[in-house]
Structures are given as C-alpha cells and as structure tokens.
Amino acid sequence: MKIHTTNYTNTLIAVADDCPASRGEIPPQKGDAKSVATLQFEMLSQKPYHYTSDDVLFQVFADRNDLTESERPAARQQFFSKGQPCFRASPLTKRYGWGVHSDENGRIALLGCETEEYEKLSSDESLQVVKAMKSSR
Template sequence: MKDHNHYGMFIEVSEDCPVSQAEIPKAKGDSKTVPVIHYEMIAGHPYRYTQEDVLFETYAIRNDIAEEQREAARQAFFSKGQPCLRTSSLGKRYGWGIHHNAEGKMALYAVESDEYKAFANDESIKRVKAMRASRK
C-alpha cells in the first residue's frame, strides 16, 4: 500500500487565505465539519497523528464506521487516491500551517506565530503552500 504521509515538511497557508490570524473552525449544527475534525485531532494532539490517521479518522467519523470495521475500511479507503492536507481548509481558510516531522506526525501553527515564521523560513525542510481556495 502507498504511503500517503509527508515527512519533514511544512504546509504554509495558501496565498489567498482570507485571515491574517488563525481561527478555530466551528461546527455547523450537530455535525462536525471536516475542518473541525482535522483541527481537533491535530491541535488537540500535536505530533501524535500522521496525515493518513487524520484523513481516515475524518472519513470514519463522517461515515459512522464501527470500530471493528475500521481496519478493512482503512485498507479500502487508501486503495484509491486521497487528497492530502494541502487541500484542507485549515490552510486555505483558517490560517493554520501544518508541520510534518521526520516521523510524519503533525502539529498546527497559527500563521501569526513565531513558530510558523520559523518553519516558513527553514531551508532544511520542504515547504509547500496549501492549495488556493480560488482558481485564478
């Protein structure tokens, strides 16, 4: 199975991100949105989860997959291509950079923080921008 994680990489906010200070995504009604799930997993547990963990757990929560079915569902989920977190609203809309350490585990950094600026200027890691929200 293909490895969908990133290692030693920093995803900067997109060029057209509308905020200059990071915002915490809010749930809409009773259901958690994808950005809320991403934020809660990564911000609540820095450097605990990989991109694969976050992508699959989001899918499992939103599709109400039972715990005993998750291993098979995870295999099926990653058997086809999945978008990476460069497409996440965290970097496109909410102002969060995502750092992937050498083990592929992630943490969030607010665009206005000193830590964000340090990662954005760190020549020793791969740096990419989150996908643009609009196609210009």
C-alpha cells in the same frame, strides 16, 4: 492492492496564498454535525505530533461514516487504495490560517500563520515548504 499515502516528512504545508485568515482560526461549528475542518482541528490541537496525516484523514472519514472499530481496518485499506487529497487541500490550510508541520516521523501539528514558530519553520532551509492549494483559480 497498491496503498497510497498523504504523509509528508520534514515538511511545512504553508497557508494558501488566497487564505482570508491572517491568523489561525478555530473553525466554526454549524449545526449538530461537525465539519471536516472542526474534526481535523480537534484531533490536531489536542495531540500535536501524535498523528500522521493518514491517521487524521482516515479518522475523520470513519467518524463521518459511523464506522465501527471492527470495520475500520478493512475500510482504511480500501480508503487508501486510491489517492486521497492531502492537507494541502484541507480547509484548515486553505481557509482558517493554519500551517501543518510534519516532523521526521511524519507526525503532524498545526501552527497558526501568525506565530513565531510558523515564521521560523517557513524559512527553515532544511524543511520542504509547500503551499496549500488556492481556493480560486
């Protein structure tokens, strides 16, 4: 079975051109259930450069589907047996003003689009810079 990945290395996923946020915003929580954006934000803000994109996307899927620890290995293989949307399609990069930087090991961190670090990385010629997907056509 072919395994797909959403991981990037030495890449900055810049905020979408139509992102309404002018700075990195904490995604609001509505009701009891945490949104995808909230779960992603919590993981990445607490441990920058600890997780890969695949780690975060699968963990959010597993948490939202109440998978047990014993179910996770097989579920992860099944999850990545077909292509998954990467962080270019994340609400963090499309709506909430966060860039996602992937280091040389594929570990990721959030950067508010208003920060000096974001500006520095977005003009770094040694990095691949890709834009998040627009919300509108």
